[in-house]
Amino acid sequence: MTHDGFALWFTGLSGAGKSTIAVGIATRLKAAGAKVEVLDGDEVRTHLSRGLGFSREDRDTNVRRLGFVGELLARNGVIAIVAAISPYRDTRDEVKQRVGNFVEVFVECPIEVLVERDPKGLYKRAIAGELANFTGISDPYEPPLRPDVVIHSERESVEESCSRVWSELERRNLIRL
């Protein structure tokens, strides 16, 4: 396969499935011979943003750093897959402008489903008031107005989601078989 360098950016609430789908599509792309890096928001926090918290300013700084690294990779022909809550529309749009080749995937899942799943018990703690600045409960999430792909993770399989993202990448001629 041949491909351009671009950023594939997954935004959505905690637990919606961003990382799972990101890893799924990365695995497919790698199997097809693509150059791929996955930048997971949580993971990257330990490398690039240790010490940052969850205030708007700190979240924006983290998102901008992911964007900066994504841009470096994308302009050198690498597919940079980012999975990060990235709750603020303006900041995502700023990164999108900067990177240029940017595909925004909104991983949507109703909050009541997330509260029920809640494998790490984070929503429970946030609802109990024990976690400040928890996106969707005690902190805002601004959904994209015109995302390139919307994933409904509560009613589609990871396979289906990955296929839909893949189709969008083909449609835009970012990947070529």
Add this chain to the structure above:
Amino acid sequence: MTHDGFALWFTGLSGAGKSTIAVGIATRLKAAGAKVEVLDGDEVRTHLSRGLGFSREDRDTNVRRLGFVGELLARNGVIAIVAAISPYRDTRDEVKQRVGNFVEVFVECPIEVLVERDPKGLYKRAIAGELANFTGISDPYEPPLRPDVVIHSERESVEESCSRVWSELERRNLIRL
């Protein structure tokens, strides 16, 4: 030209000429068609490390972040050129281990020459006690024990320095004409 992905790391005191030589070699490599990114310590501080200071811990964090980004680029076939004081030997060696394909260039210049040049007046201020944690004056610099290239910037031209770095890259078969 063909080339591997690797990190080309310039270490040395402030004002020794790291950025100048880094840009010089980057220009030559780009002209030959290579994929190159220059990560300048000062510049990257604004993108990746805003808020960090000049304590040992903060300097190390900055160097590790440069190493992290350098590694991402290098393993995707890009030449990542880093120019950063990176004063601590252990931290440089840690990054070297992690990146693997790593060429260390020590840009050496006697401190008395730097104090005399001092275009930004930083050494003067550090000597006057106005700048804490200034490498070489009020903060340590640990020179590499076995650098791959040593540049003597007080007695060789930028052209000569670039040629010597280029030769080392060819010798190690990292770049191939």
